[in-house]
Amino acid sequence: MxxxxxxxxxxxxxxxxxxxxxxxxxxxxxxxxxxxxxxxxxxxxxxxxxxxxxxxxxxxxxxxxxxxxxxxxxxxxxxxxxxxxxxxxxxxADPVRQLYRPFVMPIEDIFYIQGRGTVATGHVEQGTIKVGEEVEILGLTQGEPLKTTVTGVEMFKKLVDRGEAGCKVGLLLPGLKHGDVQRGMVIAKHGTLKTYKKFEAQIVYVLSKFYLRTADITEKVQLPDDVKMVMPGDNVTATFELTLPYPLDHGQIFSLREGDRTVAAGVVSKVLS
Structure with missing residues (x-):
């Protein structure tokens, strides 16, 4: 085709x-x-x-x-x-896109095509992806990253030769079993991302639950020793520990929600471990 x-x-x-x-x-x-x-x-x-x-x-x-x-x-x-x-x-009017950074795409949805493989869809956060390139799937698992090769890139229901930052694409990923990948995991260029469970961040107001990119993760929040309570509108730097490892970077934006309400917004200031 x-x-x-x-x-x-x-x-x-x-x-x-x-x-x-x-x-x-x-x-x-x-x-x-x-x-x-x-x-x-x-x-x-x-x-x-x-x-x-x-x-x-x-x-x-x-x-x-x-x-x-x-x-x-x-x-x-x-x-x-x-x-x-x-x-x-x-x-x-076209926004500046981070085309020259390593490819990163958080997974929004997953489809399985009999005889062909898994299709993962999402918005390309940075970089460019082409057919034939090796990628890793990271986050939300305790094991090693999943490795596969992109055998197809689709955009607007048409096959294209590449996807780039700012585009919503579907990537055909062969060799993956049903249940290997889930919404919230991150597809990245091979060897460019690491996963972490602990980091420091500056946030406004504190309540659970943690949302980063397309992932929904449970976390523990540790406030500074001199901070006993955080009220709405307060700005505080706290330490977060995730229950599952996830690809993080300095400056990464996230939110904390209670039900369907966003109760806090934050930005990663330091990756710890």
Whole structure:
């Protein structure tokens, strides 16, 4: 099967969010810069079903930051700050991605394909992953990391030659048995991550339960000797000990929850053991 290589940004929104208007405005502004051909609003939707219903049916997904502006103003040539200048900001809206750090992807979901292997899905936290590269699966287990080779990368239900930081991908991982992997474990480039159970962190307010990346882990919290109680809004540095080892790094963000409420947020300041 041929692989799909994404080369252009894509957008998605609810019906009447203004996607078609924005597309028309983007082509109009870029055409004035000599970078595109202007396409009129009523020429964008070409399928008979789209023309009949008056809406765009073809869709795809991509994560983008918000840029305030008006496609209508850009088309009308009015209110330059919210019109043409805002449209031009869209060209610089792609967030900075940590492409050159070693590959890391927390697992969000797992599927099993008979005769092919395990598919683990998640958002690539940093780095790039390609078909044929060796990876390790770490965390939430007392044993050694699981080793496997990526035999397929899928994005938007299409096979691609690589996945990179910021993308949600599915990785085909052969040789794993049912139950070997679970949500919250981390897939990383071979030999680049270690797991820990004890670390120091600065948090605001203290209550259980510990959530890091996509993992849900039970932990013990040790407050400093001179701190007897922590009240809502307090800022404190405490020592955490996890019941299972997990890949940690200085600056890693986590949260503590009680039921469905987040009661504390923290950042790892020191990895201990």
């Amino acid at each position: 041929a692989t799909f290589t994404p080369t252009k940004p894509r957008t998605i929104g609810h019906v009447d969010h203004g996607k078609t208007t924005l597309t028309a405005a983007t082509t109009k502004v870029l055409a004035a810069e000599g970078n595109a051909k202007a396409i009129a609003f009523d020429e964008i939707d070409k399928a008979p079903e789209e023309k009949e219903r008056g809406i765009t049916i073809s869709r795809s997904h991509v994560e983008l930051p918000i840029v305030s502006g008006s496609g209508l103003y850009a088309l009308q040539g009015t209110n330059e700050e919210l019109g043409e200048k805002a449209i031009l900001k869209l060209m610089d």
